[in-house]
Amino acid sequence: MADRPSLPDHEHLLAMYEHMVDGVLVVDSAGVVVCANPAATWMLTGRSVTLEGAEFGFPVADRNAVAIDVFTDRRGVRVVEMRVAEVAWRGEPAQLLSLRDVTDQARLLTRLDHAGNFDQVTGLPNRAQFEQRLDAAIREARANGGMVAVLFVDVDEFKAVNDRYGHAVGDAFLHAIGARLRGQFRRVDTVARLAGDEFTVVHAHLEGPHDAEIAAAKILDSMAAPFAIDSHKFALGVSIGIALFPRDAESREELVRKADVAMYEAKRSGKQTYRFFEARHLAGADVFRSS
Numbered sequence: 031m032a033d034r035p036s037l038p039d040h041e042h043l044l045a046m047y048e049h050m051v052d053g054v055l056v057v058d059s060a061g062v063v064v065c066a067n068p069a070a071t072w073m074l075t076g077r078s079v080t081l082e083g084a085e086f087g088f089p090v091a092d093r094n095a096v097a098i099d100v101f102t103d104r105r106g107v108r109v110v111e112m113r114v115a116e117v118a119w120r121g122e123p124a125q126l127l128s129l130r131d132v133t134d135q136a137r138l139l140t141r142l143d144h145a146g147n148f149d150q151v152t153g154l155p156n157r158a159q160f161e162q163r164l165d166a167a168i169r170e171a172r173a174n175g176g177m178v179a180v181l182f183v184d185v186d187e188f189k190a191v192n193d194r195y196g197h198a199v200g201d202a203f204l205h206a207i208g209a210r211l212r213g214q215f216r217r218v219d220t221v222a223r224l225a226g227d228e229f230t231v232v233h234a235h236l237e238g239p240h241d242a243e244i245a246a247a248k249i250l251d252s253m254a255a256p257f258a259i260d261s262h263k264f265a266l267g268v269s270i271g272i273a274l275f276p277r278d279a280e281s282r283e284e285l286v287r288k289a290d291v292a293m294y295e296a297k298r299s300g301k302q303t304y305r306f307f308e309a310r311h312l313a314g315a316d317v318f319r320s321s
Contacts, residue, residue: 034118037126053110053129056119057086064119073110073129076102090114090125097132109136149223151201152208160222160230164282167220167234168275178234179242182271182289183211183249185227186301191264202259207268214248230286239274239306246270246304253302267302269293278307 037043037056043065047054053070055063066081074081088098090112100108110129117126147159155163167178185207192200204227211229212221220232233245249270256265271293279285292307299305 034116034123036118036121037124053127055081055086055127055129056117057090057125057127058119059123061086061090064124070127070129073108073131074100074102076104086127088112090127097136109133149208152205152223154208154212154229155220155222157222157224160220160224160232161282163220163222164232164285167232168282168285171234171275176234177236177238177241177277178232178275178285179236179239179245180273180275180285180289181231181233181242181246181249181304182273182286182293183229183231184269184293184297185229186267186269186297188227188266191266195260195262199259199262203257203264206257206259207253210252211249214245214252230289236274239277242272242274242306243304246272250302250304269296269301270304271296271307272304273307 043054043056044067047067047069050067050069053067053073055066055070058064063081063084063086068078071077071079071081095111095113098110098112100110102108109132111132113128115126115128117124147156148154149156164178164180170176171178185204188200188203191203204223207227208221208223208229211231215221215231215233218234222230222232224230231245233242236242249268253266253268256263271289271291273279273285273289273292275285278288288307291311292305295308295311296303296305305311
């Protein structure tokens with residue numbers, strides 16, 4: 031026991047830690063709480079009860095800081111950071127646990143992570159998250175010999191909605207479009223909003239181009255029903271461009287660029303349709319965009 035610092039008795043330990051904001055408790059080698067200050071009791075139970083004699087209920091072998099989720103009837107789920115030190119309690123091995131409520135910090139980190147990876151208007155993955163997931167899909171397809179489609183979806187005549195009804199209605203419309211798009215795909219696929227009225231889809235694990243064609247047709251069918259936004263009804267279609275890995279491009283950047291080019295070809299062909307990328311589309315892409 032020479033390598034474990036020896037703790038004072040129960041009364042002296044509580045006197046030292048009674049008024050601390052952090053929770054402090056001692057767990058014996060059987061996992062039973064032998065001493066707990068009021069802060070620890072409140073964090074773990076949300077009540078004024080006695081913890082001594084109860085099983086702690088969480089593994090305590092890790093000495094590094096670890097976050098644990100604690101549920102109490104009064105406070106809901108809280109996130110508690112726990113640190114563990116090996117000590118001696120009345121001559122026997124034990125663990126001294128320090129607990130700190132980090133719920134607010136954890137929620138802030140979650141919000142920041144969400145803001146950095148998801149679009150604020152639609153709740154869909156944003157450009158950064160889309161690029162990460164497309165890179166992952168390409169790596170998997172390259173390793174397994176699979177096919178990935180990128181569908182570039184642009185809302186036809188969306189500017190007219192924004193100009194006439196304002197950005198609040200426009201944002202609600204984009205949210206509705208995103209939800210309808212998301213409903214057409216599997217969990218392994220990614221529907222993202224890049225910017226404005228531009229959406230993209232990572233359609234993975236394809237057996238061939240026909241799977242991407244079916245997906246595009248489903249999108250067009252889903253957009254055929256009018257959208258009801260704040261007592262207004264909108265019947266706008268979308269134009270879709272499709273590029274395939276590895277047939278059309280080997281890199282994420284080229285795949286997205288060629289799907290974008292194919293989308294403009296769909297617009298040139300009358301809108302509310304889809305086009306697969308073809309090399310001949312590159313010649314007229316810049317001319318069409320500038321017109």
